[in-house]
Amino acid sequence: MAFPPFAVTVDLVVFTIRDDQLCVLTIERGEAPFAGGQALPGGFVLPDEDLADAAARELAEETGVGKDAELERVHLEQLGTYGDPTRDPRMRTVSVAYLAFAAQLSEPIAGTDAAAAQWMPVASALTTSLAFDHGQILADGLERARAKLEYTTLAATFCRDEFTIADLRHVYELVWDVTIDPRNFHRKVLASEGFVEPTGEQTSQGRGRPAQLFTRGDATQLHPPIRR
Amino acid sequence: MAFPPFAVTVDLVVFTIRDDQLCVLTIERGEAPFAGGQALPGGFVLPDEDLADAAARELAEETGVGKDAELERVHLEQLGTYGDPTRDPRMRTVSVAYLAFAAQLSEPIAGTDAAAAQWMPVASALTTSLAFDHGQILADGLERARAKLEYTTLAATFCRDEFTIADLRHVYELVWDVTIDPRNFHRKVLASEGFVEPTGEQTSQGRGRPAQLFTRGDATQLHPPIRR
DNA sequence: GCGATTAATCGTCACACTGAGGATAATTGG
DNA sequence: CCAATTATCCTCAGTGTGACGATTAATCGC
Incomplete structure (x- = not known):
């Protein structure tokens, strides 16, 4: 059966509090497009991997949060899915964004695709031009986080x-x-x-x-x- | 560049009120898998189509809600994305679910893939075995709808x-x-x-x-x- | 050591919103 | 006309809220 093939990725909006500021995990892209630019961490979903598993795997790769005991203290939820046909110049990509809240973690780890990873203050990140539609994803994630504090613990x-x-x-x-x-x-x-x-x-x-x-x-x- | 190819679909949870009951739009599947079974309306996203456009297109195909004047009175929002590797036995599929609220519309129209379309009372739909993971999607959509009535108009x-x-x-x-x-x-x-x-x-x-x-x-x- | 400063904790008060339910108004069906 | 029905208005007590005063227990500067 024929169907239009899509690449499916997960992107992560990971918030933490560091140095008295709300920070978001960003990476410096090592590959085109947007090589050298800032982006949210993420990557392709594997052929037999559930979406939430892919998000957890990417989170572990970038932050070292891997053990179950650590994962218990991290909140991870689906944020939304972004599929504008022009969002990735390379190919037709749909990205499922996940939102994560974490207590202060160890230093981030540069993943396989990333030249570097860092905790960037959200105020800076919002005024930085992020790769792809990651600026929009970050804005949506921040708004979701703000709303969630109202009615959840x-x-x-x-x-x-x-x-x-x-x-x-x-x-x-x-x-x-x-x-x-x-x-x-x-x-x-x-x-x-x-x-x-x-x-x-x-x-x-x-x-x-x-x-x-x-x-x-x-x-x-x-x-x-x-x-x- | 190589990447795992996915099929991307949109599925719709369309609620309306008919005959004093909350109803959801369902179709009778005309093709395998689940041929003859009940399912939520939906279909493949086209190669150059945005996700929201695909949802609006499917909505129009099934309900005849096509004109801008009509669309203004329909609320359509993204509900969530479902990508369990086993959700579709044919291929690796990711489905972006959309939630729609509509005032009483004309009779639904059987789409291209559907043998029939009807407004099914939600109480019945929740106890019916729906195709794929559509039971879960419906339950999530109902919960979202209930929550949205609290703080939106x-x-x-x-x-x-x-x-x-x-x-x-x-x-x-x-x-x-x-x-x-x-x-x-x-x-x-x-x-x-x-x-x-x-x-x-x-x-x-x-x-x-x-x-x-x-x-x-x-x-x-x-x-x-x-x-x- | 000692007062100034800081931060945690407790208390007060007026006001807004809520659920429960009484009262009244304006129709229809006999 | 009367009963039933539904819309609309009103009252009242209980609860949550923001603004802010007061007290407590520590550290800081000297």
Whole structure:
């Protein structure tokens, strides 16, 4: 049976928080087209590979997040699919974009197709001209991430295993690019059942009064949501 | 350059309200695999066609919704992409699913690949074994539709040009499968700026007090949302 | 050591939105 | 005309929210 052949790729929008900034994983392309330009990590889906598996594989190749224990602390979800016939000058390509949230990871690893990989502040990435339609994919991923913080507990995915309410608030402030009243935020997080669980421990150092430490709770959805 | 070749299709989850039920457009497959079985409408993306264009084309082929004036009253959005290597026994296929909301349309039209097309009540479709992974796609589409009614004005897309608050409430009740207090719903819809605009006219017939008629407002998002 | 500073935590208050449900208005069918 | 039906308006108590005052417990500069 005849059908038009397509290349299918996955591209990743991987967010993390580093140096007090929301950052996205980018690579420097080693091959044409856009050789030397910045792009989102990604690659071809293998002939017998599921889409989500391909995304997880690419994530592992670029970040070293491979072990199950590490994957548990990374959120990975499908973002959308981009298939403009002109998006890749080489061939007809459809790209399935995935969105990932990660706590601070080790340094990124240049993958097979990439000359280099780095965490780029999102503010910079948005004003950089990215390869293909990756600028649009990044913008869509950022908007999805912002929306998801409102009604899910995914903000905690950006934090280490143990974190304070202030750490969590900082995630919201960086992703939404707003300032949040610490007192009201504190009240709302503690009122959201299953968002965070107290460990009983406290932070030992830093300015100001020590804060209680928490771990992620069981809930995935926030009731009520925390509005932008 | 070598790459694994994929077939790329679009599949459609088209919802409408008919005979007091939420219905989804299904076709009876005319070809193997699953010949004679029920499936969602869809087809191959053409070599130089954008994904959204392919979805709109398939929608037009199956429903006759082709003119721009008609398309304006249909909502079409990407739902998600399904690429399990085993989803199609013939070949490696990736399907980009689209979700459509439509007001009551004329009878569906059997497309080129379909023996027949019909509006099937969603309750039946969910218990029917659909071809490929279309059962999953339908379930995902229904959940997306339910969620979208909460925070967007898309419920009005299911209504005719002029409608009453009760018509709109009925959309929510059918999609969410709940009953809603008419008095509170009335208050909330009128309080949501830009959701509906009064025409000044009234319904002429039917039991009970005549109701005011409204048209869709300019807003796309609901503030505050109408919660399930 | 000591006050200034910083940050965490708790509390108060007015306001907005919600669900429950009472009351009234305007029709149709006998 | 009366009962049934549906639309519309209104009240009230409970809950979540933003703004912000107050207290607590640590560090910092000297």
